Amino acid sequence: MAARSPKRPASARRHIPTIAPALVQERLNTIYGPIEWHPHRIALDQLINTVLSQHTSDLNADRAYDSLRKALPTWGEVIEAETATVVEAIRHGGLANQKAPRIQQILVEILKRLGHFELEFLAGLPLEEAREWLTSLPGVGPKTAAVVMSFSLHMPAFPVDTHIHRVSKRLGFITEKTTADQAHPIMEALIPEDERYEMHVLLITHGRQICKARIPQCVNCPLAKKCAASTMK
Numbered sequence: 001m002a003a004r005s006p007k008r009p010a011s012a013r014r015h016i017p018t019i020a021p022a023l024v025q026e027r028l029n030t031i032y033g034p035i036e037w038h039p040h041r042i043a044l045d046q047l048i049n050t051v052l053s054q055h056t057s058d059l060n061a062d063r064a065y066d067s068l069r070k071a072l073p074t075w076g077e078v079i080e081a082e083t084a085t086v087v088e089a090i091r092h093g094g095l096a097n098q099k100a101p102r103i104q105q106i107l108v109e110i111l112k113r114l115g116h117f118e119l120e121f122l123a124g125l126p127l128e129e130a131r132e133w134l135t136s137l138p139g140v141g142p143k144t145a146a147v148v149m150s151f152s153l154h155m156p157a158f159p160v161d162t163h164i165h166r167v168s169k170r171l172g173f174i175t176e177k178t179t180a181d182q183a184h185p186i187m188e189a190l191i192p193e194d195e196r197y198e199m200h201v202l203l204i205t206h207g208r209q210i211c212k213a214r215i216p217q218c219v220n221c222p223l224a225k226k227c228a229a230s231t232m233k
């Protein structure tokens with residue numbers, strides 16, 4: 001794990017949740033745990049897969065990713081290809097007309113900066129430096145950067161996807177007005193570095209299985225007595 005991140009916005013430092021994150025973690029662990037970090041894709045592969053996952057399901061993103069790798073097996077070939085060829089290859093992932101040029105721009109920028117495509121060096125940088133490097137790539141936001149840092153580089157970033165954003169609002173970790181992008185530093189300030197991967201997996205699983213978007217199944221939730229948004233009160 002990298003060193004503790006040095007700075008947090010004042011709003012993140014002041015935020016006090018109505019239920020302790022440690023208690024949430026303990027209770028969710030009883031139904032979804034134990035959670036262990038395991039290696040995911042290498043960093044650049046994860047980055048492109050995460051770009052493909054924007055505004056679609058992981059299943060569609062994986063299908064688009066596999067199709068892209070089959071049509072254009074190297075990242076150099078993706079750069080050299082006609083954008084229309086990339087669009088066709090990633091059609092399964094949705095928004096292909098936007099994602100294809102974005103992917104090519106990211107690859108061109110990485111090659112320009114490094115002369116190669118290996119992003120593993122980022123694991124040796126302080127967390128905020130690695131985040132800045134990634135989010136300064138075209139179209140790479142806080143979530144995509146955090147996914148790469150957490151899943152591929154085993155760094156203590158906390159990705160906030162749509163499920164975690166929703167569950168975190170219901171549990172009072174963030175306010176109703178907090179955007180997913182704004183939630184990243186707030187959640188990282190609430191959760192110790194070595195707990196972030198586990199908490200990420202627990203909250204995303206809870207959002208998918210019980211704290212669902214339309215009708216949360218509070219009757220089955222181990223947090224119901226403490227949760228301000230519980231329908232069991």
Ligand code: SF4
Binds near residue numbers: 171212218222228230
């Ligand atoms: S009590 Fe309901 S709203 Fe609160 S976390 Fe559980 S399922 Fe979600």
